Amino acid sequence: MNTAEKQKVALSSIHDFAAKLRQPDTLPRVKEYVKWLASGENRNPEAMPDFAPVSINLDLTTACNYACDHCVDKEILNLNIRYDHQRLLDSLQLMAEKGLKSVIVIGGGEPTTYPKFEQTIRFMKKLGLQVSIVSNGAGNKKIASIADCLDKGDWVRLSLDSGTDPTFQAMHLPKIKITLEEICAHIPDIKAVNSSFKVGFSYIVTWQGAHIFDENIVENMHEMAEAAALAKQNQFDYIAFKPFLTRAEINNAEIIDLEASDKRYQKIVKVISEQLDKASALEDGSFKIHRTTNLKMLLTGEKSTDNIGQPQRCHMQFFRQILSPLGTYNCPVYRNQPHGQLGEKDGYADAKGYAGVRDTCTSMIHDFNATKECENVTCLYNHVNWWFEDLIKNPEKLDALIPHTPEEEDYFL
Ligand code: SF4
DSSP: OOHHHHHHHHHHTTOHHHHHHTSTTTHHHHHHHHHHHHTOOOOOGGGSOSOOOSEEEEEOOSOOSOOOTTOTTGGGTTOOOOOOHHHHHHHHHHHHHTTOOEEEEESSSOGGGSTTHHHHHHHHHHTTOEEEEEEOSTTHHHHHHHGGGOOBTBEEEEEOOOSSHHHHHHHHOOSSOOOHHHHHHTHHHHHHHOOSSEEEEEEEEOOTTOEETTEEOOOOGGGHHHHHHHHHHTTOSEEEEEEOEEEOTTTOOEEESOOTTSTTHHHHHHHHHHHHHHHHTTOBTTBEEEEOHHHHHHHHTOOOOTTOSOOSSOTHHHHEEEEETTEEESOGGGTTOGGGEEEOTTTTSSHHHHHHHHHHHHHHHHHOOHHHHTTTOOOTTHHHHHHHHHHHHOGGGGGGOOOOOOSSOOOOO
8 A cells, every 4th residue: 555545545544435334233244245346356236245325425305495605516407307205115114124324314405395305304214213303493493393303313404604694695595485583483392392402503714705606605704603603592503614616617626715825815815714713602501603614724725636636446335325306326426427327217116126226336336436536635534445445455454444333323434
């Protein structure tokens, strides 16, 4: 292993995803998977360990009732392509029987607009799955209606990105009549039903001149502290700040739209730092401020090569997949991309479909070249992919793998 590889592996030992996969319920699966690939190239799909992914992103719908300026899924919104609901439930059931542990109900559209949202969430909880929901806040009544079935360890996160209603309206362009204050006012109702799971306020920090797909993004960096106060006042458990990311023209990778050499940089960083200081003053035992690593790096002017440079094989396509009305995919980055497709939207609904997805997944693990396809993609799974590479090259290390037992089980990948 060269030095760069060693560094990546060293980082992986402290990376969350590797730790999550070492939990007692999933460690045997990791070992089986590593032994399969360590035994040499084997393209027989029946030889691949007989499991569904540990975790999926579930896009319930492509419909959305907002038209956010910063949406990365614009091209796939409101396509009027739907699940057959019973086939969706059959897929979830089969995956749970084959080892699925968690579902992040997210993207592509607004999940609460799915007509059978409540039934689907309750069905997944009855299957014993961990469930999280990422929503735009317009369906908080529906979230309150299923709050009783969520558990500690499940979570809900609302993408709100503003501290005042005029900014909220300008950024999110809701197609329905709704205000930021109305959305936030539902959180105490949700908490009154069940306070065991966390509810977060998500805030993408934007600045003047930020743009994506030739569209200028509304600036919100002056409202970070105001948003934190609003979140705290309405019983959110935390607010999470992350920088706006744009798409690189060269390869569509998500990148920060601001460099330290930019003449706007000093001014923008000063404002964001001041806002973060004010927001931090609001932290206490029941309310936290989270900053993502890339926001911290933006503020220090560091340029990271971390999470860039993938191994040839992406192992996470076996452990984490995307189920959307458009099909089954290997990665959130390749939602709706033919070269990332593992199967149809009902690929997991019956034994025949399951065999088909396994067949494609076996080929993809061998043939999807992440080094090339994901060149320069800032991939959250970079460390865990390199960790697998190391184990496959050195399978004797499997015996020394110690199960990781966190205070709270967490299978979200
Ligand atoms: S971006 Fe990362 S997780 Fe997605 S396919 Fe590429 S290497 Fe795998």
